[in-house]
Ligand SMILES: Cc1cc2nc3c(=O)[nH]c(=O)nc-3n(C[C@H](O)[C@H](O)[C@H](O)COP(=O)(O)O)c2cc1C
C-alpha cells in the first residue's frame with residue numbers, strides 16, 4: 001500500500017495576472033500559502049476562499065485553487081469532493097445544518113428537522129428558489145449536551161425546539177441579517193446549552209462557510 | 222472524593238474572562254512553557270511518562286511513551302487533534318472556547334519536547350467559534366513573544382497554524398488527519414509503516430495529540446510528575462473530561478477522576494433519568510464503544526482496565542444515556558448511519574458493510590424486517606471484524622469499520638427480543654410510547 005506522495009509544483013510566474021479573484025482575496029491567498037511548508041497543504045483553506053468569492057465551488061474556482069497550490073484541477077476536485085462542507089452546487093445565503101445524530105435524535109432532533117423542512121419548504125440537501133435558505137441534516141456538531149442543536153452558517157444554536165426552529169426560518173427570511181451573530185441567535189432561538197458560553201462575541205458569519213479570520217470570513221457586527 | 226479541577230479550573234473560577242491572555246497569565250499561565258525551554262527532551266519525555274498521562278483522543282495511549290517513539294530525523298512536527306467529531310463528544314470545544322491559552326501552552330510544551338518548530342492545530346470545520354478563539358489566543362501569544370522566533374527570550378523558534386477541517390469525521394484518525402493537512406483526500410494510511418512518530422506529516426516524524434491531552438501538560442509541569450500521578454486515587458492518572466448527553470437530567474462536561482462507578486456518574490453527577498423513567502442502557506465512550514446495560518455494568522468502576530475487561534472502552538469520554546422509551550433498533554440505526562456516512566471508502570468491508578447494516582436496520586425499524594435479519598447483520602458484521610471480538614479484530618485499514626458494529630453487538634447480547642418484536646409486529650413497538658412521552 002503506497003500513499004500518494006504530496007507533490008506540488010511552483011506555479012508558473014504569470015498565474016496571478018490571470019487570477020479570477022479580487023486583489024484582496026489574492027492577498028489572503030498568498031498569506032495562507034505562506035503558512036505551510038508545502039503549497040499543496042493550502043488547498044483546504046483556499047477552497048473556503050473560493051467559496052467565499054463565488055458563493056460555492058465553481059470549476060473556475062477550483063482551477064484557481066489548483067494554480068495557487070501547484071497541483072492539477074483534478075487533484076483539487078478529489079479533495080473538494082471528499083468533504084461535506086465544500087459545496088459544489090449553489091447554496092443559499094443561510095445554510096441551516098440540523099444535527100440528527102444519536103444524542104440529538106434522543107431529544108427530538110427529527111421533529112426539529114421536520115419543522116425546518118416544513119416551515120421553509122426546503123427538503124434536506126436543497127435550497128429555496130430565491131437562493132436564501134438551504135437545509136441539510138448534519139452528523140454530530142459537538143453540542144450534544146445542548147441537544148437538539150443546529151447551526152446556521154456554522155454558528156451554533158443549542159436546545160432548539162420545533163417551534164423555535166420554525167421561528168428561526170421566519171426570522172432569517174424577514175430580517176436577512178448581513179452578519180449572523182451566534183449569541184443573538186442562541187438568545188432568540190435556543191434554550192439549554194452544553195456549557196456556559198460566558199463571553200459575548202463581536203464576530204459572526206457572512207456566508208455558508210465557517211467564519212474564521214484568516215479566511216477573511218469574519219464580519220464586524 | 223471530590224475531583225480536584227485541573228483543566229476546567231480557570232474557566233470555573235473566572236468564567237467571564239478565562240479565555241483572555243491577561244487572566245491566563247494572572248493565574249500562572251505560560252510560566253511552564255518557559256520552564257520547558259530550560260529542560261532537555263529526555264527530561265520532558267521522562268516527566269510526562271512518569272505522570273502517567275494517557276491520551277484523551279480515544280486510544281488512551283501513554284503520551285510520554287508516544288513522545289519517546291519520535292524518530293531521529295528532522296524536521297519534526299506537532300499536530301493537535303481538534304477534530305472532535307465522535308457523536309456524544311463536546312469536551313474539546315469547551316476547552317478551546319473557554320481556555321484556549323491552556324491548549325496553546327500545552328502545544329508549546331509538546332513542540333519543545335519533540336523539537337518541532339511548526340505546530341498545526343487541526344480544528345473541525347464546524348467549530349468556527351472555537352477556531353476563532355484559538356486563533357485569537359495564538360495571535361496574542363505571538364504579540365507577547367511566546368510564539369515566533371526566539372520565544373520567551375530563548376533562541377527557539379516556533380510557529381503555530383490553525384487549519385480548518387471541512388466536515389469529515391475520518392480526519393480525526395491521525396493518519397487521515399495528516400493526509401488532510403498535506404492537501405490530499407483525508408484517507409487513513411496503513412500502520413505500519415505510517416506511524417506518525419516515524420513517518421508522519423510530509424513523511425517526517427510527527428506527534429499527534431488531542432486538545433485535552435496537551436491541556437494537561439502545563440499542570441503536569443507545575444505540580445510535578447509525581448504530584449499529577451497521585452492527584453487522584455485512581456490507577457489512571459489525572460482527571461478526565463466526561464461529556465454526558467442523552468436522557469440525563471444534567472447533561473454537560475464534567476471533570477472527574479476515574480474509579481467512580483457508572484451509577485455515581487449517571488445518577489449523582491448526571492442527576493439521573495428525567496421524568497421518572499428508567500435507565501435502559503448507555504454508551505461508555507462515544508458512538509464507537511459497545512453499549513453497557515444496568516443489570517451488568519452499573520456498579521462497575523470507571524477505569525480504562527475495568528471498561529476494557531467488560532468489553533467496551535472509555536474512548537473519547539462521551540457517555541450517551543438512553544431511557545426505557547428508547548427503541549434500540551432506531552438508536553443503532555442512527556449510530557450505524559453515522560459510520561456509513563463517514564466511511565472513507567478505501568476498504569470494501571467497511572464501505573459495503575456499513576451501508577448494508579444501515580439498510581437492514583432501517584428496514585426492521587420500518588416494519589419490513591425478516592426473522593433472519595439479526596443473523597444477517599451479525600454475518601455482515603463478522604465480515605467487517607472477524608469473530609466479533611473485543612477488542613475488535615481488524616480487516617480494515619483503520620478502526621472506523623470495526624467501530625460501526627459496536628451497537629450491533631448490543632442488539633445481539635441484550636436486545637435481540639426487541640429486534641424480533643419489530644419483525645413480529647411489522648413495526649416499531651416504541652412508536653406509541655414515544656408519541657405520548
Ligand atoms: C475513526 C477515528 C476517529 C478519531 N477521531 C479523533 C478525534 O476527533 N479527536 C482526537 O483527538 N482523536 C481522534 N482519534 C484518535 C486519533 O487517531 C489519535 O489516536 C489521537 O489524536 C492521539 O492523541 P492522544 O494520544 O493525545 O489521544 C480518532 C481515531 C479514529 C480511529
Ligand code: SF4
Pocket residue numbers: 391408409563564565566567568569571572617618619620621622623
Ligand atoms: S475502515 Fe473504513 S474509514 Fe477506515 S480506512 Fe477503511 S474504509 Fe476508510
Ligand code: FES
Pocket residue numbers: 099100101102103104105139140141142143144147148149308309310
Ligand atoms: S449528537 Fe447532535 S450535537 Fe452531538
